[in-house]
Amino acid sequence: MKGRVSLELGSGGQLMREFISRHILSTFDNHILDELLDASHLPHGIAFTTDSYVVDPIFFPGGDIGSLAVNGTVNDLVVSGAKPEFLSLALIIEEGLAWDDLERVLNSIRQAAAKAGVKVVTGDTKVVRRGQADKLYINTSGVGRIVARPDLSRVAPGDCLLVTGPVGDHSLAILLARGEFGLEASLESDSAPLTFLLPLWEMGAKWMRDVTRGGLATILSELAERLPYPVLIEEEKIPLSGPVRAAAELLGIDPLYLACEGRAVILAPADKADAFLTELKRNPLASQAAIIGRVEDRIGRPKELLLRTRTGGLRLLEPLTTELLPRIC
Amino acid sequence: MDELRHGAITAALLRLVQQKTNRLGRRVRIMEVCGTHTMTVYRYGLNPLLQASGIDLLSGPGCPVCITPDEYHEAAIALLTQRPRTTVASFGDMTRVPTSQGSLQTVVPAPGSRLRIIYSPLEAIDLAMTHPEDEVVLFAAGFETTIPSIALTVKEARKRGLLNFSLLAALWLIPPPLRAILQAGEVALDGFLYPGHVSTIIGCAPYRFVAEEFGLPGTITGFEPNDVLLGIISILDQLLANKPGVEVEYRRAVPAEGNQRALRVMAEVFEPKDAVWRGLGLIPSSGLRLRSEYQDFDASSRFSLDVTSARGEKSHPACRCGEVLRGLLQPEECPLFGASCRPESPYGPCMVSYEGACLIHFKYNRPGKEK
Amino acid sequence: MCLGIPAKIISIEEGNTGKADYLGTKVKVNLSLLDEIKVGDWVIIHAGFAISRLDEAEAQETLNLLREIASQENPDS
Numbered sequence: 001m002k003g004r005v006s007l008e009l010g011s012g013g014q015l016m017r018e019f020i021s022r023h024i025l026s027t028f029d030n031h032i033l034d035e036l037l038d039a040s041h042l043p044h045g046i047a048f049t050t051d052s053y054v055v056d057p058i059f060f061p062g063g064d065i066g067s068l069a070v071n072g073t074v075n076d077l078v079v080s081g082a083k084p085e086f087l088s089l090a091l092i093i094e095e096g097l098a099w100d101d102l103e104r105v106l107n108s109i110r111q112a113a114a115k116a117g118v119k120v121v122t123g124d125t126k127v128v129r130r131g132q133a134d135k136l137y138i139n140t141s142g143v144g145r146i147v148a149r150p151d152l153s154r155v156a157p158g159d160c161l162l163v164t165g166p167v168g169d170h171s172l173a174i175l176l177a178r179g180e181f182g183l184e185a186s187l188e189s190d191s192a193p194l195t196f197l198l199p200l201w202e203m204g205a206k207w208m209r210d211v212t213r214g215g216l217a218t219i220l221s222e223l224a225e226r227l228p229y230p231v232l233i234e235e236e237k238i239p240l241s242g243p244v245r246a247a248a249e250l251l252g253i254d255p256l257y258l259a260c261e262g263r264a265v266i267l268a269p270a271d272k273a274d275a276f277l278t279e280l281k282r283n284p285l286a287s288q289a290a291i292i293g294r295v296e297d298r299i300g301r302p303k304e305l306l307l308r309t310r311t312g313g314l315r316l317l318e319p320l321t322t323e324l325l326p327r328i329c
Numbered sequence: 330m331d332e333l334r335h336g337a338i339t340a341a342l343l344r345l346v347q348q349k350t351n352r353l354g355r356r357v358r359i360m361e362v363c364g365t366h367t368m369t370v371y372r373y374g375l376n377p378l379l380q381a382s383g384i385d386l387l388s389g390p391g392c393p394v395c396i397t398p399d400e401y402h403e404a405a406i407a408l409l410t411q412r413p414r415t416t417v418a419s420f421g422d423m424t425r426v427p428t429s430q431g432s433l434q435t436v437v438p439a440p441g442s443r444l445r446i447i448y449s450p451l452e453a454i455d456l457a458m459t460h461p462e463d464e465v466v467l468f469a470a471g472f473e474t475t476i477p478s479i480a481l482t483v484k485e486a487r488k489r490g491l492l493n494f495s496l497l498a499a500l501w502l503i504p505p506p507l508r509a510i511l512q513a514g515e516v517a518l519d520g521f522l523y524p525g526h527v528s529t530i531i532g533c534a535p536y537r538f539v540a541e542e543f544g545l546p547g548t549i550t551g552f553e554p555n556d557v558l559l560g561i562i563s564i565l566d567q568l569l570a571n572k573p574g575v576e577v578e579y580r581r582a583v584p585a586e587g588n589q590r591a592l593r594v595m596a597e598v599f600e601p602k603d604a605v606w607r608g609l610g611l612i613p614s615s616g617l618r619l620r621s622e623y624q625d626f627d628a629s630s631r632f633s634l635d636v637t638s639a640r641g642e643k644s645h646p647a648c649r650c651g652e653v654l655r656g657l658l659q660p661e662e663c664p665l666f667g668a669s670c671r672p673e674s675p676y677g678p679c680m681v682s683y684e685g686a687c688l689i690h691f692k693y694n695r696p697g698k699e700k
Numbered sequence: 701m702c703l704g705i706p707a708k709i710i711s712i713e714e715g716n717t718g719k720a721d722y723l724g725t726k727v728k729v730n731l732s733l734l735d736e737i738k739v740g741d742w743v744i745i746h747a748g749f750a751i752s753r754l755d756e757a758e759a760q761e762t763l764n765l766l767r768e769i770a771s772q773e774n775p776d777s
Binding site: 181182183184185186242243245246247249250252 | 703705707719722723724725726727728729745748
């Protein structure tokens with residue numbers, strides 16, 4: 001790649017996927033990194049992950065940059081088959097940030113960590129000149145204990161995909177909090193810890209991913225890409241909140257590409273899908289969980305992600321190519 | 330309003346389409362003029378179902394992003410990358426069109442400059458008010474649906490005495506290219522699905538020449554899947570009765586006379602000009618420019634940008650967007666389609682715009698094979 | 701680009717602006733392109749402007765037509 005880095009690289013689209021494969025994987029060539037799990041599985045039963053948070057605004061309905069930084073890292077561990085235990089916390093603060101705001105964020109981190117059952121055990125603080133950062137950036141790394149190993153080689157036709165709740169609320173809550181596009185809705189970010197999914201690993205979950213940047217369509221395409229079967233999703237079954245449905249239509253955005261910060265997709269064995277759904281629905285954070293699709297053998301070609309539309313048509317779902325939305329995580 | 334998307338009704342409408350094409354005894358080729366119709370057809374997976382019912386749909390020139398020649402995009406990119414403290418405000422999909430210098434999204438702005446994606450053109454006025462030290466350029470592409478809003482935005486800038494607001498206008502009128510396509514006679518057509526929202530502004534009259542001079546039926550159609558099917562049925566009925574006209578399926582939104590107030594605002598701020606369309610070339614009175622009273626808001630003269638010498642040629646020698654826009658070629662027939670030209674690495678604007686035929690075909694028209 | 705959404709006007713403010721409701725989401729809308737818009741009217745919104753007033757009787761007629769086609773096809777439903 002020539003020239004200079006543009007914003008598009010960070011958008012979670014195709015350019016970032018290329019960057020990771022051409023630059024990151026080849027530069028740091030090792031078999032742990034190559035697996036590209038949300039959290040890497042290390043020797044001695046340890047899982048390890050890291051993530052940076054640059055959301056604007058730093059406070060939004062349903063959360064703030066602090067709780068986001070805890071939940072995002074906790075969730076990467078959970079969906080990689082690990083019980084989250086320890087976090088690091090690095091703060092990059094813009095000169096001039098109100099002390100009140102900083103304390104509010106730290107408090108929020110404390111509460112989110114307690115809720116997720118993790119301890120913040122190390123950290124770092126840097127302050128940069130005004131204009132060199134936007135208020136506050138946070139990096140958290142997380143360490144967890146491996147409880148299961150996601151295994152796509154066991155996936156078989158008939159296995160079911162479940163989503164833990166309506167998708168897209170986080171993206172939209174951020175947009176609304178920025179006051180852009182003149183939209184108003186009573187809507188909160190879905191930011192939440194997904195630790196309640198851990199029992200599903202014991203029940204035989206084959207794979208999980210949290211629905212973050214790129215949305216449901218992108219993570220499911222990435223799943224289908226790695227399977228020797230097609231995956232079929234039913235548009236009608238995908239839970240969407242009213243405001244997400246409405247705002248997506250108003251702005252001409254497909255909600256299947258909107259990010260969440262507290263939702264996941266789970267691949268369950270065919271005969272256990274209903275039990276998984278019952279288990280999920282016991283938790284208030286997943287009361288609207290639904291079975292949205294299955295691994296196919298009757299339709300489509302290997303590696304395809306297909307969508308059965310509301311009107312009965314069938315089409316391919318592509319991963320996100322370019323994100324048009326502003327900084328959301 | 331569920332009826333407009335209801336799958337069982339869709340199935341019933343498709344059977345009705347089939348009965349009517351059977352009665353006609355031949356396949357029927359219809360151009361959907363508007364990219365938003367293309368989107369409905371493919372997003373809801375209607376195309377294979379329509380094909381099976383005897384209807385072949387061709388995408389028309391109704392995607393402003395697609396038909397805006399490269400020179401406009403390059404002018405916006407030049408402003409963003411070369412001029413400090415300049416905000417280019419633009420609708421989302423204009424920002425991804427590739428040129429020899431990249432797209433508005435992939436270039437690195439000059440110091441203090443930025444790209445702002447907007448939903449309403451009035452957001453550009455707010456930006457100019459809140460950043461008086463910056464130049465704010467509204468890079469607006471659109472058809473009659475959008476033009477009145479752009480005109481009001483310019484009037485608002487005048488009312489507020491804004492000196493740091495200007496307009497880079499890529500504004501196009503829908504009826505002239507229809508005439509150009511029919512006069513060229515390159516493509517065999519049986520009728521037109523006329524754009525629903527353009528027609529809320531212009532009404533029925535501007536399409537009459539299609540029926541009167543070229544003998545082809547057409548129906549102004551809404552954007553829900555079952556609207557589109559009703560529009561197609563209306564065209565089939567006109568063919569069966571051998572009475573080509575301008576029918577309105579989208580009656581709930583389109584008065585026959587259009588929106589006179591919007592037309593007046595448009596005419597107050599803009600005047601027609603001969604304009605070059607990508608793929609279609611020079612079309613008489615098909616574009617708009619600011620009237621002399623509003624000339625001081627013209628970004629091309631304020632910043633000496635040259636968009637008048639646009640040639641409307643393809644961005645890449647092998648790119649065939651032009652033929653796709655004229656209905657001569659289905660996207661799949663272009664040798665670049667899906668191979669080197671993909672949404673993440675587009676060669677032409679039809680693979681960029683949400684309403685571009687190539688992008689829509691790429692995303693939605695590759696159904697999994699039923700075993 | 702010619703995306704338009706039907707929404708209901710819920711408030712009208714000074715300067716020809718108002719708010720419209722679409723499925724519970726409120727959107728700021730400029731009303732300058734239409735004559736005598738009242739609270740409760742349905743409009744088509746495009747790029748933040750109301751470009752057309754929806755005619756409820758006509759909308760009802762289209763829905764009736766669709767229901768009729770469906771019932772003729774399938775008398776049981």
